[in-house]
Amino acid sequence: MRRKVSNPLALAVLAHLVLGPQHPYELGKQLKETGKDRNIKFNRGSLYMVVEQLRKAGFVAEQETVKDTQRPERTIYALTDEGRAELYDWMRELVRDPVHEYPxxxxxxxxxxxxxxxxxxxxxxxxxxxxxxxxxxxxxxxxxxxxxxxxxxxxxxxxxxxxxxxxxxxxxxxxxxxxxxxxxxxxxxxxxxxxx
CATH class of the missing domain: 1.10.287 (Helix Hairpins)
Structure with a gap:
């Protein structure tokens, strides 16, 4: 199945947003803290790019923009119903269907x-x-x-x-x-x- 956003980082973002709305910086921090960066290569720029792709695809939505005196304005993203459906469909496919990889x-x-x-x-x-x-x-x-x-x-x-x-x-x-x-x-x- 061809996905609107097929980057493995996108799948990780969707999975982490199941726990609740977050800012991309916090998502990146969690991915590193949980060791997911050993299996999914990313940097700050690629993470923000993937979040934007997910937003355009309708899988995540801006929930709120937070402004405090210490940091620049931060946009918090939440999983949409379409994003939740995409996450579970994609996970089922990856777990169920073997594919030939090209290491x-x-x-x-x-x-x-x-x-x-x-x-x-x-x-x-x-x-x-x-x-x-x-x-x-x-x-x-x-x-x-x-x-x-x-x-x-x-x-x-x-x-x-x-x-x-x-x-x-x-x-x-x-x-x-x-x-x-x-x-x-x-x-x-x-x-x-x-x-x-």
Missing amino acids: QFGVALSLISVLDPAEAVELLRARSAALAKDIENTRAMVGQATGDGVEWIFLVEEEYRISLLEAELRLVEKLTGELAKTEYQDKWHEIFGRER
């Missing part, structure tokens, strides 16, 4: 045969070390958050991240072993060696 590493793997196998092995070993470190750091973060009383449902995206990292690490280790085999290296040099 950069997938591109690299589809073309890895152009690299000298010895170099590819070295690069993959470095990737393995980075993945293992990322898994360790993410597990520590989840452990800390759990210890601080954060409910598991608010950490589920990190569990998903760990699962993906572990699966990638297994694949990288297997591929490293295959590329290190003399049989493959000899065949590669036979095919590609003269091209270099």
Whole structure:
């Protein structure tokens, strides 16, 4: 389904506005505090742009403008009925329907045969070390958050991240072993060696 606003940041804004009307600055602060910025890339400018796109689409509306002496005028946005319907429809679609994503590493793997196998092995070993470190750091973060009383449902995206990292690490280790085999290296040099 084609969405009027399809940026993942828009979905996060809609989800946070379910809790009540807010200013975009407060939304950004909450996204960072809850770690959502690990999965959704944004900056202040992109956040304001997405809020404006949601307003034009009719998913959020200006509720009030607040002026105090300390800060410039701030516009508070609220979720509309259309925005609420869009949020739940979009969430249902994302949770229910698998889609093929195009991660950069997938591109690299589809073309890895152009690299000298010895170099590819070295690069993959470095990737393995980075993945293992990322898994360790993410597990520590989840452990800390759990210890601080954060409910598991608010950490589920990190569990998903760990699962993906572990699966990638297994694949990288297997591929490293295959590329290190003399049989493959000899065949590669036979095919590609003269091209270099």
